[in-house]
Amino acid sequence: MVRDSYPVRWTGRQAVIALPEHIDVSNAGPIREELLSVINRGAEALIADLTATISCDHAGADALVRAYHRAVISGTELRIAVTAQIVRRVLSLNGLDRLVSIYPSLEAATAARVPATVIPVAATRPVGPAAAITPAVVWKLVDALADGVALTGGDGTVALVNLRLEEMFGYEHAELIGRPVESLIPAGLRAAHRRHRAAYARAPAARPMGAGARLVALRKDGTTFPAEISLSPVATATGSFTLAVIRDLTQARRLADLADLALIAATAKQARLGQELLDSITTGLYNVGFSLQAAADLPHDAASQAIAEALGQLDDTIRAIRNHALTTGGQETDPAPGNGAG
Numbered sequence: 001m002v003r004d005s006y007p008v009r010w011t012g013r014q015a016v017i018a019l020p021e022h023i024d025v026s027n028a029g030p031i032r033e034e035l036l037s038v039i040n041r042g043a044e045a046l047i048a049d050l051t052a053t054i055s056c057d058h059a060g061a062d063a064l065v066r067a068y069h070r071a072v073i074s075g076t077e078l079r080i081a082v083t084a085q086i087v088r089r090v091l092s093l094n095g096l097d098r099l100v101s102i103y104p105s106l107e108a109a110t111a112a113r114v115p116a117t118v119i120p121v122a123a124t125r126p127v128g129p130a131a132a133i134t135p136a137v138v139w140k141l142v143d144a145l146a147d148g149v150a151l152t153g154g155d156g157t158v159a160l161v162n163l164r165l166e167e168m169f170g171y172e173h174a175e176l177i178g179r180p181v182e183s184l185i186p187a188g189l190r191a192a193h194r195r196h197r198a199a200y201a202r203a204p205a206a207r208p209m210g211a212g213a214r215l216v217a218l219r220k221d222g223t224t225f226p227a228e229i230s231l232s233p234v235a236t237a238t239g240s241f242t243l244a245v246i247r248d249l250t251q252a253r254r255l256a257d258l259a260d261l262a263l264i265a266a267t268a269k270q271a272r273l274g275q276e277l278l279d280s281i282t283t284g285l286y287n288v289g290f291s292l293q294a295a296a297d298l299p300h301d302a303a304s305q306a307i308a309e310a311l312g313q314l315d316d317t318i319r320a321i322r323n324h325a326l327t328t329g330g331q332e333t334d335p336a337p338g339n340g341a342g
Helices: 028-040 058-074 085-093 106-111 135-143 163-169 187-202 250-270 274-295 300-328
Strands: 008-011 014-018 045-050 077-082 101-103 148-152 158-161 215-218 224-236 239-248
Touching: 014 028, 014 106, 028 045, 028 058, 045 058, 045 106, 058 077, 058 085, 077 085, 077 106, 101 106, 148 163, 163 215, 163 239, 224 250, 250 300, 274 300
Parallel strands: 014 045, 045 077, 077 101
Antiparallel strands: 008 014, 148 158, 148 239, 215 224, 224 239
8 A cells, every 4th residue: 555755635536735834855855756656646636735835945846847747648637725925936936837727725726627827718619639638738839839929818918928938038937927018018119009909909800920010029138129929819708818929030130131141242243243242151151050050069058159159140240241232332343444544
């Protein structure tokens, strides 16, 4: 018979595990193993009861994250009950509030039928194999997207975001939830954006990427980047929302610049002024390609630095070529036949 290190109470296939007052590196390992053991015993739902917990470090939060990963594989719904704000903050810093349903009391967690972080959509989908896809799996799919995703309420506040959007804007997950969407664009554009948002709310409709004006987005550190956005209205049982998909156009702008420079180079070659320009392009792009190839064999941090330097080289190449083109002005330097002084 399996002996539990921490009290576990079963009700059918739902298990509640009571965790201690303090969770830290000294007991995080046994807690992780206990959570995994309960999941492996076929729990349909597992509630981690942290209502008595008043302190939890990152090792404890990591134990819960590992339990979540096992729960996804096993088809177990993991819920967490937390009362201490400092403990909830630690879980939030580790991204658990984005992955797992967190409740303010054990009673709320026990009575729940759907994860607290999921907005219930009207049940219009067909029943079938897709019904076995859990909210956690859906979130993993959304987090895997290359574009940022945000769900905003009727008042323009952010309700849900994916991991890419957090990275794109430089915010922690908890900092984005409840934030006015206008805070993600420069101050000078916010009044116009509020008017556009009000007009969209009166006549919501799907707007594909590229159909609207390009935007300037504002990161947490105050820097900006060009962005494009698609909008889709989402009707749920709790109200109407807008799903926004945001794309960072920085790299696309670089590629467009390269296309422009290629055209300039071709024109310059025809005018017998292209050799220096072509040499500059060839050397610059060779150095960028070599740096990116070398980055593939480096550790993650070193690779990120190498890629950043390569992009810097690319920007320098673009700048040098544009300066060259502007200096020559696209004019031939040799006098035309028959136009000598005399």
